Amino acid sequence: MAFPVSSKIIFFLLLFLFLLSATAQRSINVTLGSSITANKANSSWVSPSGEFAFGFQQIIPGGYLLAIWFNKIPERTVVWSANRDRLVQEGSKVQLYADGRLELRDPRDQQIWAATSSRGVAYGSMLNTGNFVLANSSSVVLWQSFDEPTDTLLPTQKLNKGGILVSSFSKTNYSRGRFLFTLQNDGNLVSYTRNFPLDEPIFAYWSTKTTGRGFQVIFNQSGNIFLVAENRSVLNFVSPNEASTSQFYHRAILEYDGVLRHYVYPKSSDSEGGREMAWSSVDFIPSNICTSMGERSGFGACGFNSLCSLGSDQIPHCDCPYGYTLIDPNDRMSGCKPNFVAQNCDEGARETDLFSFIDMPNTNWPFSDYALFKEITEDWCRQDCLNDCFCAVAIYNNGRCWKKQYPLTNGAIDSSLGGKALIKIRNSNATVYSSVFKKSESSTLIIILSVFLGITMFLLLSLLLYVFCFSRQKSKSLQPYQDLPGLNIRRFSFKELEVATNGFKEELGRGACSTVYKGILKNDNIEIVIAVKKLYKLATEGEQEFKAEVNSISRTNHKNLVQLLGYCEEDQNRVLVYEFMSNGSLAKLLIENSRPNWYKRMQIAFATARGICYLHEECKNPIIHCDIKPQNVLLDEFFTAKISDFGLAKLLKPDQSKTTTGIRGTKGYIAPEWFRNMPITVKVDVYSFGILLLELICCRRNYEPDVEFETEMVLADFAYDCYKEGTVNLLVADDEEALGDKRFDKFVMIAIWCIQEEPTLRPTMKRVIQLMEGSVEVPIPPNPTSFGTSV
């Protein structure tokens, strides 16, 4: 019982610190007449908590920026600045004059910058929120830095209509750069490329599509960023909060690469045991800036002739294609120039034999084409581009050939692009294989995943620690069930379960590695119905492994997961005890019931998606289910779908039926990578979910031998055929409810995305939910099998 005591101590400590900072907040005023001079002494006006400072930062030798920054973080993190386009020399001064003007003047006393409001100012103050304010004697704020953001938003800051963030030019150059993010007066929240060096936008690459509705962007006290309507209803969650603001510093910044990122940084360094701290990104938009550029004009994400690819770090990288070099070697976004002499255009001197191609799969420069040929071969496409001195690059995809000329715009490498780019270069350079391609191709999903998981786990761990301290009181009532340390599940004796199940009498279901029985636990006057799962064919006999897995399963808690109540481990017996789901499995519902109604089916689809998403993204140790199918989606008394059997993949021997296909060519729920020598990732569950979604939409099994036409036997194939032919209504025949729902087509498209044979093409479950909810447009899905055959 040591915990409640220590948690109380921590609580009072925090309360004390809170009170301390609350009183300190009212004790620092920047009085009229105060000033700071730009020099190496680094003097600044610091907030009462010491967390923010207002003053000068030396950016280059002899070049100072009047700025606000995070003052307790070693890494320079500027959140606001006054003179980003015009650094000032040493000896420049910012002064709060006696008449209330706040001005920045250079050593020759020339005004560089001034706060826009001065009438009646009595004092200035650097607040603990990172907001520098000028106020009158009744403490009414007359001017605040929060109203004139540069590229960053902080918790409690708002972006009003007309408000704008302009990205920096580069990581180290704070002057205004190439992108902007604005809440337009029409209510739409938009990211634009900027017509550098002018402020006008070129084209939008991300928006909330809230014209006429958006009113204000709020970064609230708890670290959520969202767009609200005038009546305060939330229109769009720009970034959810994943880390408590009491434990982490937060900021959202439109970075020099055009991505708006929500970053967090742990406030206390002790918890990490001396590990090096850094800002970590919890969310960002757009999800892939490389493929978001939807118009020809402008430099796109990376500059002309350049190629953008999302690295394993989820950061866009700009690379020149082989045979090209950066125009400005110090600026990766400056664009690329060919480092060979252009092809001669004179008739009779075409030099066709002096040029050849570098092939780059999944690469394209959309919108730069001046010619398109259809139904031709790749060889024909190559020859035609070779003969054409205007042709810098040809894109070949599925019998089509697009010819592109300079400057090539919005270049990107991404598996969603398909096809290949044939990059024409002079022969002397053609022998070495492209390094860009090799690099991007080998950056595997695994790395992305592990980096992402690493960050998430770290955040969750820190959160967990925090929650631990404060939620102990609540969990105390469950003490009797406690056995594994820190868990609220109970260890049963085998005898107990034998009694509960009346000698394992009523069988509920049977799988390759387990049998499930119904049981009743009697506790005082309460009866609880349970499902008792006896496991055999365990992958490991080890006690430790079993405990570890049970431990990890028991830590999951989501309304769309079947809750584990306890376990038994005695001699050779390994048993898991779950809550009982009175309406059986989805498989039973689909087969037995006379077609459950459309809305109920879609509710089940949503619930299943949320359950899987939780396993993938929100668990401390992400769980790949590996066996999503209707038999494993159970329904409780209210027909709420809950996923069962998660976490067992590691515990049980691989199901033999998985490694040998039953009927060849019949697609089951099992993703193709199981049969190929490919890494198994969370995307296998996305595939299975895709099949399940199709079954829910069409209300039939994936494989149905008793159908009129052979083409309809395998639902996955049938669905894509129908989609391609524009006859999706055939999928649901006479289901008026489905046909009447305007989301119907969209759900079919989402399912087709999920069953792409190429795992990287499948969306994540988080994405699937966004697509289903309609917060993101569903792009046209490719043929699920196209990737494997064409490249």
Ligand SMILES: *[C@@H]1O[C@H](CO)[C@@H](O)[C@H](O)[C@H]1NC(C)=O
């Ligand atoms: C700061 O200045 C204002 C105006 O003079 C005054 O009302 C307020 O009490 C001052 N705060 C402190 C803590 O000195």
Ligand SMILES: *[C@@H]1O[C@H](CO)[C@@H](O)[C@H](O)[C@H]1NC(C)=O
């Ligand atoms: C001022 O800041 C710079 C950069 O952070 C540091 O190197 C320097 O030592 C500081 N000077 C003083 C006097 O604190």
Ligand SMILES: *[C@@H]1O[C@H](CO)[C@@H](O)[C@H](O)[C@H]1NC(C)=O
């Ligand atoms: C401070 O500003 C507010 C709003 O402009 C005004 O109502 C108030 O009278 C001012 N107080 C003083 C002392 O000037």
Ligand SMILES: *[C@@H]1O[C@H](CO)[C@@H](O)[C@H](O)[C@H]1NC(C)=O
């Ligand atoms: C930052 O970039 C701008 C735009 O190219 C340039 O004019 C300026 O000189 C750069 N500033 C520094 C300090 O390098």
Ligand SMILES: *[C@@H]1O[C@H](CO)[C@@H](O)[C@H](O)[C@H]1NC(C)=O
């Ligand atoms: C608030 O406004 C939005 C958009 O204008 C609208 O869709 C919504 O129904 C409104 N909500 C309420 C509670 O008025």
Ligand SMILES: *[C@@H]1O[C@H](CO)[C@@H](O)[C@H](O)[C@H]1NC(C)=O
């Ligand atoms: C911030 O917004 C989230 C989401 O709307 C909400 O759950 C939370 O309570 C808000 N926090 C504060 C302090 O308003």
Ligand SMILES: *[C@@H]1O[C@H](CO)[C@@H](O)[C@H](O)[C@H]1NC(C)=O
């Ligand atoms: C291509 O050849 C030209 C001329 O021989 C040379 O200057 C250039 O560096 C070469 N480029 C590459 C990438 O090898």
